[in-house]
Amino acid sequence: MIKxxxxxxxxxxxxxxxxxxxxxxxxxPNGSGKSTVLEALEGIRRKALHPLSVxxxxxxxxxxxxxxxxxxxxKPFEGIAxxxxxxxxxxxxxxxxIQITPDAEPxxxxxxxxxxxxxxxxxxxxxxxxxxxxxQVKLTPNAELADDGSNLAAVLDRLRDEVPERFEALNxxxxxxxxxxxxxxxxxxxxxxxxxxxxxxxxRTPIPAENLSQGTLLALAMLTISYLPSPPPIVGIEExxxxxxxxxxxxxxxxxxxxxxxxDFGEKREPVQVIATTHSPYMLELFRDHPEEIVIAEKVGNxxxxxxxxxxxxxxxxxxxxxxxxAWYSGILGGVPQEQR
Amino acid sequence: MKLAILGESAADEAALExxxxxxxxxxxxxxxxxxxxxxxPYVRDILPSVIKHLHYQTEAEGLIVVVDSNDSTIHDxxxxxxxxxxxxxxxxxxxxxxxxxxxxxxxxxxxxPRVAIGLAVPCIEAWYRCGKDPQVTEAVxxxxxxxxxxxxxxxxxxxxxxxxxxxxxxxxxQRAHEEALRLSNNLDLLEQNFPNGxxxxxxxxxxxxHQANSTSQESES
Numbered sequence: 001m002i003k004x005x006x007x008x009x010x011x012x013x014x015x016x017x018x019x020x021x022x023x024x025x026x027x028x029p030n031g032s033g034k035s036t037v038l039e040a041l042e043g044i045r046r047k048a049l050h051p052l053s054v055x056x057x058x059x060x061x062x063x064x065x066x067x068x069x070x071x072x073x074x075k076p077f078e079g080i081a082x083x084x085x086x087x088x089x090x091x092x093x094x095x096x097x098i099q100i101t102p103d104a105e106p107x108x109x110x111x112x113x114x115x116x117x118x119x120x121x122x123x124x125x126x127x128x129x130x131x132x133x134x135x136q137v138k139l140t141p142n143a144e145l146a147d148d149g150s151n152l153a154a155v156l157d158r159l160r161d162e163v164p165e166r167f168e169a170l171n172x173x174x175x176x177x178x179x180x181x182x183x184x185x186x187x188x189x190x191x192x193x194x195x196x197x198x199x200x201x202x203x204r205t206p207i208p209a210e211n212l213s214q215g216t217l218l219a220l221a222m223l224t225i226s227y228l229p230s231p232p233p234i235v236g237i238e239e240x241x242x243x244x245x246x247x248x249x250x251x252x253x254x255x256x257x258x259x260x261x262x263x264d265f266g267e268k269r270e271p272v273q274v275i276a277t278t279h280s281p282y283m284l285e286l287f288r289d290h291p292e293e294i295v296i297a298e299k300v301g302n303x304x305x306x307x308x309x310x311x312x313x314x315x316x317x318x319x320x321x322x323x324x325x326x327a328w329y330s331g332i333l334g335g336v337p338q339e340q341r
Numbered sequence: 342m343k344l345a346i347l348g349e350s351a352a353d354e355a356a357l358e359x360x361x362x363x364x365x366x367x368x369x370x371x372x373x374x375x376x377x378x379x380x381x382p383y384v385r386d387i388l389p390s391v392i393k394h395l396h397y398q399t400e401a402e403g404l405i406v407v408v409d410s411n412d413s414t415i416h417d418x419x420x421x422x423x424x425x426x427x428x429x430x431x432x433x434x435x436x437x438x439x440x441x442x443x444x445x446x447x448x449x450x451x452x453x454p455r456v457a458i459g460l461a462v463p464c465i466e467a468w469y470r471c472g473k474d475p476q477v478t479e480a481v482x483x484x485x486x487x488x489x490x491x492x493x494x495x496x497x498x499x500x501x502x503x504x505x506x507x508x509x510x511x512x513x514x515q516r517a518h519e520e521a522l523r524l525s526n527n528l529d530l531l532e533q534n535f536p537n538g539x540x541x542x543x544x545x546x547x548x549x550x551h552q553a554n555s556t557s558q559e560s561e562s
Contacts, residue, residue, distance in 0.1 A: 173511075176511065247377065257507045258509070261505070264504070264505035264507050265509060285380075289495070289499075290506075320411070320412050321382070323380060323383065325379075
């Protein structure tokens with residue numbers, strides 16, 4: 001698990017530190033660095049960001065200018081940091097695992113480096129896009145869900161074939177979330193191509209994915225991630241509540257928690273570290289019992305900072321009189337847009 | 342009896358339907374769609390509109406509202422003589438109900454809906470521990486508030502009831518159903534351990550029954 005991420009000159013995150021839990025919800029105004037955090041993780045996974053594209057705007061470029069994202073690991077890699085550094089002038093990118101506490105395992109040890117490299121390579125950042133989710137796909141071995149949710153038909157098809165009991169459980173949960181539908185069906189428009197449909201319970205009519213509502217598709221993608229038998233170890237999700245009815249947000253929260261706390265849901269797999277963003281006071285409210293999981297992103301001038309809600313000493317007192325969502329919206333917790341005066 | 346339940350979740354609704362049905366000794370027919378409020382202070386804010394909707398648009402005869410007390414003032418019989426204590430959620434809801442009912446227009450053939458309010462101290466999971474953990478009672482919580490030292494928390498009660506403080510809605514609903522069925526066979530103990538919060542609800546519901554019985558006796562004679 002990543003315990004903390006430190007940013008230096010990474011876009012709006014000029015000098016910022018982000019504390020992380022198994023599940024972390026980032027809230028804040030547009031441009032406060034929430035998506036930038038996920039972009040950094042994605043960049044580290046791909047090892048492919050262009051140096052100039054990540055550099056903070058307005059920072060003078062010299063031979064010494066660099067951009068850095070430093071992931072400090074918790075158990076079982078405590079005391080080790082992964083440092084991704086972009087040297088602007090040289091146009092180079094490097095990733096190294098360094099020892100940050102004396103009693104940590106030597107980072108140069110191949111097994112640990114290999115494990116960390118493997119973890120980084122399996123990071124996934126999702127920003128779902130309804131038409132991509134609905135699209136028909138070519139079947140490939142070991143199909144995985146793409147960042148925008150495309151490939152869902154192949155992932156569901158694989159789940160049905162490889163872990164049918166999970167597929168059935170997913171169907172049941174889908175029916176509970178969206179009682180209108182009771183089963184996921186498949187169609188083969190051409191050889192090696194799949195599309196999915198949802199069966200309408202009332203008249204058993206299969207509704208093709210492209211005719212489903214945006215919210216239904218987004219909900220199905222979220223639900224599917226939480227039912228994967230081997231989900232990615234670290235997942236970033238852009239606005240998992242987007243397009244979802246407020247009353248379904250509790251189910252979205254449950255799906256996120258299923259990923260992060262599998263033991264609480266009777267799952268026997270490894271926990272997933274989840275970092276999600278939201279702009280919804282309704283969504284935020286659902287995490288009221290765990291302020292340690294909420295990080296407020298704040299834009300101050302040209303840079304952004306993070307602070308964990310649980311670190312605010314008066315938070316319990318404030319929440320005696322109002323809801324968390326309303327308190328955030330009011331501005332007293334920070335993380336709201338600046339207004340021109 | 343046609344009723345509406347204003348709760349925070351499907352889990353609360355499931356439990357309250359069972360408990361209220363047992364108290365009233367008759368089946369409950371819930372007004373659809375289910376009513377939801379997202380905890381305090383939304384319950385208070387939405388309550389007038391819910392009452393108006395039920396009166397003008399539905400055949401509901403009554404409304405059940407239960408809120409968690411969390412860290413707020415616990416209702417005490419002395420509040421009734423003092424009048425409205427604003428830091429007590431039960432008093433606050435009663436004030437809102439009274440004000441709203443006074444201003445309802447009459448609808449031909451319909452009586453003003455009745456409203457029964459309960460206060461779960463500190464949260465509904467405390468009721469679910471009744472009969473299982475003798476240390477979880479209103480008296481213990483009131484004493485703890487005085488001393489500023491709490492022997493349990495809402496998150497702790499959730500862990501005790503669900504095995505986790507991050508239960509899924511499915512698990513919450515399933516456990517709420519089970520616990521309500523168990524408690525419906527021992528309402529006396531629940532009232533004894535939660536005399537103000539649950540007691541307020543049960544006494545109000547009993548008064549509905551007495552009124553209904555008196556009305557039917559009058560019409561028979």
